[in-house]
Amino acid sequence: MTVKSTLIQALTSAPMNRLMGGLRNQCIPIFMLHRMRDKALGVHGHDPDTLRAALSYVRQQHYHPISMRTLVDHLREGTPLPSKAVAFTMDDGFYDQAEIAVPIFQEFQVPVTIFIATGLPDNEWWSWDYKLEYLIMSRMKSAQKVHIGGQTWHLDSADRRRCMRSIRNHIKAQDGTGYDDFVEDIRQQLGCDLPPLPPPAYRAISWSQARALESQGVEFGPHSHKHNILQTQSLADTEREIRYSWSRIKAEIKHPLPVFCYPTGRIGVDFGPREMAIAQHIGLQAAVSADAGYVKLGADAQNNLFALKRFAFPEKLGDFRQYCSWLEFFKEKKHSEYGNGKLV
Template sequence: MVIFDGINMSMLRKALSELTVRALAAHPIGTLMQPLRSRCVPVFMLHRIADPRHGVRGHPLALIERALSYLTHHGYTGISIHELAQALIDKRPLPPRAVAFTLDDGFQEQAELALPLFERYRIPVTLFMATDMLDKQSWSWDYQLEFIVTRTLLSHVNIRLAARSFAAALDDEGHKRQFIRTLRSHLKSQPIESTHQALDQLAFTLGVRVPASAPIGYQPMTWAQARALESDCIQFGPHTCRHLILTQMGEDDARREISQSWQRLQDELRHPVPIFCYPTGRPDLDFGAREKQMVRKAGMIAALSSEPGYIDIGRHRRNDIFALRRFSFTDNISHFIQYCSWIERAKELTFQRIKPRL
């Protein structure tokens, strides 16, 4: 074995990066610098959990456990999104090393693999559910897109969808994943009807039959599972009914997506949290002033976006409580530690100071 070949050099750099970050986050440097992060709370956003049994790609469960173990052994405090939102409303402080977690959508492997892990570590997590997934075994357009492209036997495609032409190699998993990302990005900006027409056309062209109900690998959890899992550590909130982008809908349809998903959680669960999670969650693209007003009128006390950044408990006016920010959970433990400690906050503050000069 050549120790300095490309693969091993990459592994070496990763190991050195983790050692460096751990050293900076640990005592005494971490203790000295922690005030930079003391009033800022990172909220981590997770989606699919890797489940080799059913071919599900996602966050490796072992990595999530490493992250939770790190928090437990280094003095961090897990808080729920509900607790965080209430602290913002009441303008009261939180523990100096507070961290929060969310899961989006409501898939089977999230219930079977991730939620019990959070319960075991006693670190709160809130799962935001697209309720039609549970009620009707439906599945959203973006996962149907993934299903179509990953299941095709074609090695290349040349197609025009939603007023744009696409040509892509589909001869390996990497090319397929790139095509999925490109198409998903384009279709997010299209009206719902155009998106569904594009999926029908894509499925026909690629020779893939799309099941009406979610197949294995895309199946949702059940209401019975949610009721069994609900606790002071595991909570549930609304994420629309059909996981559609609200800005691409008429006012009445968007309002129904918000209010009916909240009603379904109240019907099925003991203590759902009155906090909404916007599908896709990009400010001014996937939601705006209209949607925030609808969420407020539906009885929510807060809502979550997907815009990255800390929630600054010390400066309440900087937080839009109906567009709270979240970091994507990273599949790199060094990056996770960086966000939890003072390091990422120091980078953020440095950039804010030099940005006006650029």
């Protein structure tokens, strides 16, 4: 065990948490998960054992898991919240989230919200970023290269995932109207097929599966329809994406969560004031970003209700303990008070 992890363990121990409880009750972490690891189909993602250990920790330490609806009701109307609250969300709507993650959440009776990119269960398409992942991770051969613009990527099989992320980030930085063209260009360069509908590893949650989970307490909210980066789209396309995904969720789910989740989710990069205004205008109550940080509580708390921050669910349990405890909030608070070159 490293010095740092020993220190985190001591600082996030039950006696310290009791001592610093006041600080912790000024904030709530929302955790953001993506796909779950499924070795059988080669799906890369969160380790189910880490999720189980994290939720067990939540229960042992008497944190109070709450639903996103409870949190948003509190932020809008001041309805009461338990102390030491935490919330969990999953983005996209793949089968592994329903079939691997949800049973673990249920085992610990922890509520979870799934934000669905509605084109997935509608079986209309699969999104450009997952097509790209499929091409690079499953179809690109070691000797092959990918050229985009003036840049070339060589595949080092040990760094296949890093190569894929680098290409994905490069495409994300381009004009958002041409993602599928980039993917098609890469497919041609690799000389392989791309199935029109997702292969088994990219299977979506079906709507009937979602309805069954809803009856067991899982909440569903909209995450766009085609999972494009909204800020790079035309106004008409962005509006259609937000509006249509919300209408699809409303048509399929009994009590949909009126909270939007922006694809990719970085404020100022993937979405901005225009997207926040549209979400508000069509009657949604809040929205979540993918930027790291807490939701603040208390009379003088300043949250942007249409850009609520979340923490990416960490790979290490020590990091999870830190986000759950008062410790990370303390660091964030100190940084915002003193971090602009005033004292440090």
